[in-house]
Amino acid sequence: TYSIDSVRYVKNFVLLKFRGIEDMTQAEKLKTCMLKIPKDLALPLQKDEYYISDLYNMKVETQEGENLGEIVDILFTASNDVYVVKDVANPKAKELLIPAIEDCIINVDIEQKRMVVHLLEGLREL
DSSP states (O other), X not given: OOOEXXXXXXXXXXXXXXTTOOSHHHHHTTTXXXXXXXGGGSOOOOTTOOOHHHHTTOEEEETTOOEEEEEEEEEEOSSOEEEEEEOTTOTTOOOXXXXXXXXXXXXXXXXXXXXXXXXXXXXXXX
């Protein structure tokens, strides 16, 4: 692990300087690493915003109450995030990809670890 030495803001970017990383070659090795920030140091959330860590293992069900499984992964795409939902109790269950868009995500209850979704036509067939 590396400690942050300094932070600079340039346009829409945050530039971090880590202790022990002195050149671009060393920095390249961190390119695909995950940066974790303790919640007590994170920026406050706006309405309908969630920390990604709160969504993992969240139970997902339809508006009709059908259990779809849990969020096992989140895909980050250019247009919107996609929640990967799987029935973890059934190893043969197929993953369901649910776009994180207003038309699909009806309610997210962080305290209850429960998400209610509307499955758009064709999502089960993907």
